[in-house]
Amino acid sequence: MSNARAAHLTRRGILAAGGALGLGAVLAACGDDDKSGGSSGKGTTAADSGPWSFKDDRGTTVKLDKAPANIVAFVGVAAALHDYGVEVKGVFGPTTTKDGKADVQAGDMDVSKLTVLGNAWGQFNVEKYAALAPDVLITTMFDAAGTLWYVPDESKDKIAKLAPSVGISAYDRQLTVPLQRVWALAESLGADLTASKVVDAKKRFEAASTRLRAAAKAHPDIKVLAGSAAQSLFYVSGTNLSVDLEYFKALGVNFVEPSASVLKKSGGWYEDLSWENVDKYPADVIMMDDRSATIQPADITEATWKKLPAVQAGQVIARSPEPIFSYDKCVAMVENLAKALETAKKVS
Known part of the structure; x- marks a missing residue:
């Protein structure tokens, strides 16, 4: 992403498909694991x-x-x-x-x-x-x-x-x-951090992760795509820079994503597609950016979107490209993906 900044892709690049970004602001403007204590x-x-x-x-x-x-x-x-x-x-x-x-x-x-x-x-x-x-x-x-x-x-x-x-x-x-x-x-x-609420949240996160790993192993053929919607473009995320996608991939989730050469144009974050080409990457489950700066699935009117097999099958879930980094808030995002894999039909 440093390359993206250097190239003045502004933060549109990051947000859009998956790292993070104040896309809304951009659109408005346009029209060591060292634990210290x-x-x-x-x-x-x-x-x-x-x-x-x-x-x-x-x-x-x-x-x-x-x-x-x-x-x-x-x-x-x-x-x-x-x-x-x-x-x-x-x-x-x-x-x-x-x-x-x-x-x-x-x-x-x-x-x-x-x-x-x-x-x-x-x-x-x-x-x-x-x-x-x-x-x-x-x-x-x-x-x-x-x-x-x-x-x-x-x-x-x-x-x-x-x-x-x-x-x-x-x-x-x-x-x-x-x-x-x-x-x-x-x-x-x-x-x-010994408070029962805190301890319980961490246990729930670990249990959700175990569930997701099992779901991914049991359904290796289910392809997942991470997307983000803007007025004129649809962004498809790569998985190598985003903390959530990297984690899900490590747990075995089968992501469909742009090639490294295509992602390179955005500093490794995403590929932007016109709505006419939104079906470029067949997927069974689509994770959509839930941030308020982006267009939410219920508000997407593009016919090409509505024709996607995953959309027609109701296999679209929310994704948080900028997670709230507490165990409590990260439980749902892991559980939701696990449930999606467990229940998804193969449509791609």
Whole structure:
């Protein structure tokens, strides 16, 4: 994805088919697995005794006199921390929908109580950020260069001067790695990881993964395609860079995807197809990008889409290209794919 950025594919490329991206913002504009820990405690509002430090996935170690109390995070990271009992003061990224409800990436957070610094790609209110007196900014990364997700290039230097940042990589690794990294981060911030809800979520995720592995083994002929819909294009994802697809593939899921030479044009992420050619890759199950910036299956009116065998068979499920990295939130995405494989008819 660093190549995609360098080539100024903007973030359209990433989002579209599978890494991640503020596609909606683009369209609107167009018309080491090192687990670091530190402080103890039950939350971030109470000052912890002793210094806090965390080594992020850029290899950068952030050191503070005490655990950060004023945390600002990308909405998906904030949602994951919320599941572990760690609350943030401000968020950026897709937080609310047009009707004011919680975006899918906001998880279980009460968005009415959050200070939203920007709700779309390129939006980040630096003045409002400064007013929060942030101790740390936390977000994900979707390239090898350590680019902080949803932190605008034009204001990143100003933002960096106000507080240190922590980056969790969601690039070219399996889902379990960022899950473990956010787990370690939450622990360092005072989360109680022995809480029954937390322990149960981790067990449910592991059980779902076992189920998916068994389903993939029992139905090796079922072909799965990961797609994303925009007004004029349909994006087909490759599986080698996205954390969810890499994990599912490792569990044995049979993905149909573009060749490496075709994917190379997008930095390895996807192939874009016209709607006329949406049937290029026969599939039995289609996983569709569930982010609010993309067109959802029920709203796709293209006749070529409606004629796809998987669509006619009702074998279309949701996919979260930008997962909320808590075990609780990742259970459903694994279970849904397992169920789809278990029940799918061979239609391709």
